[in-house]
Amino acid sequence: MSVLSGKKILLGITAGIAAYKTASLVRLFIKLGADVKVIMTPASKDFITPLTLSTLSKNPVHSTFYEKEDENELWNNHVDFGLWADYFIIAPATANTLSKMANGTCNNLLLATYLSAKCPVYFAPAMDLDMYKHESTKNSLEKLQSFGNIMIPATSGELASGLVGEGRMAEPEDIVKFIENDILSKLPLKGKKVLITAGPTYEAIDPVRFIGNHSSGKMGFAIAKAAADLGAEVVLISGPSHQQIQHSLINRVDVVSADDMYKAAHQYFNHVDIAILSAAVADYKPKNIASQKIKKKDATLTLELAPTKDILASLGEIKTHQYLVGFALETNNEIENAKTKIKRKNLDAIVLNSLQDKGAGFATNTNKITIIDKYFNEKPFELKSKTEVAKDILNEIVLRVGN
Incomplete structure (x- = not known):
């Protein structure tokens, strides 16, 4: 495009x-x-x-x-x-x-x-x-x-x-x-390479069923377009999503599971200047995946879950020059939880959105965010379309990364 x-x-x-x-x-x-x-x-x-x-x-x-x-x-x-x-x-x-x-x-x-x-x-x-x-x-x-x-x-x-x-x-x-x-x-991001993750991950239970969430990928895709519009070369790693994007500076990489996204993120991370991990990655996955469809026999079904790899934290451990941005979707103690995540995962900034805010969160066309940097400076924004929110996020990153 x-x-x-x-x-x-x-x-x-x-x-x-x-x-x-x-x-x-x-x-x-x-x-x-x-x-x-x-x-x-x-x-x-x-x-x-x-x-x-x-x-x-x-x-x-x-x-x-x-x-x-x-x-x-x-x-x-x-x-x-x-x-x-x-x-x-x-x-x-x-x-x-x-x-x-x-x-x-x-x-x-x-x-x-x-x-x-x-x-x-x-x-x-x-x-x-x-x-x-x-x-x-x-x-x-x-x-x-x-x-x-x-x-x-x-x-x-x-x-x-x-x-x-x-x-x-x-x-x-x-x-x-x-x-x-x-x-x-x-353009301010001309010559920069940006990695963005978007959408949900699906963790298989059997060949038919999965554990997932309601993420549509709209926010991540909007960020990818905003970054490309500022001249960046973008790698967009997306979980299952119906969102479509066409831009000559965006390379879309489709994945399904958290493990898939982990591998793809690590494949590209060393070559980028900025990484924005907006995907809603599943925290847990079935410990054992059935090779055949599980038949409905009993009134209940018990699944044993194991934690998925923490993609954001793993990148925080190995980052050198990259400006690493995470997302936090919280329901309570939002600011404190987000600040804890910044320190624990070695982030440069985090984008906080709360499910307490009407119009924010999954499957909406709007979002309301607060950007917190590693020095715990907070910058709140009003409710806006996700397209405008994406521009706000990139503008804040540009101010901190420069050329």
Whole structure:
């Protein structure tokens, strides 16, 4: 899955012949799972139609501050566009628009939005050879980059004039790749490897039955996605779960029992920087597993249970450089029990959730947590969706681990 999946992309199109390529650019963004809105300068509509871009983006295309519809004037708020976007890409960026951007000229909707944008701004220059080499253009490019804007370099090739040289707008595929790589390079967990365990474990009684719990894996899967979205390479070790996840930076390893999870965790632990063990691992397993289905003969059935291996404690014993995070699901004396677990299992932090809190625990879409570090600093959070909780957890880890 691309880092652009789920992102809001505002595409600004100016009046250059390369505008015809923006149909492919919009299509690529949509294919990667982005939400795309388009702003055009009025003159750019001579090169590609708003209808084409609206159809591809599945959003209206705007080029003026107001539009007349059914005799009512509809105001296009440039501030709203600037606040909506996660990324603003101006492609093609003509010499005229680059100069206006560099000098704060604001005479159309695109430029007003640029001046209001709070998100990263990328621009892809496109013009003829002599225009690209002109000192005024060089000055505009340098000035824009000094403001923090990110230039997608023009390439060399055949230009609309028939000349061959520098000034050709990067191809849509290369623009997308450039943006993806730039985003990835700036993510706080870029280059980090993260191990995450999720879901329940099933401990077999016989070939048909097992001992398990109500964990759905939702929390662990949300943490895995949040870590990958921050640039980490993730190994997600999951017990039996119906949760699905697709991300190019996530390697899912499916296991069934606590022993399976123990072996998998130890296989990957030495190679990771961060380990977050959110799985609800069974504490006990049947001492003897029947090779055939146990027939119902008596009114009762007695099972002798043996403890499973403590995965978290075993990793705490061997950790060297890893930042190790455990989970504690408690029903009473929550804070004290969690602090005891930190010391006993040699953890760097623990994520505490209590079954006393409504909306927390298994099989819900929400959770309410308190993060406690090894110095016993406590940071409570309000009830949130597990997606938002996962982001909170990763943000706290980033603050402590750094780059």
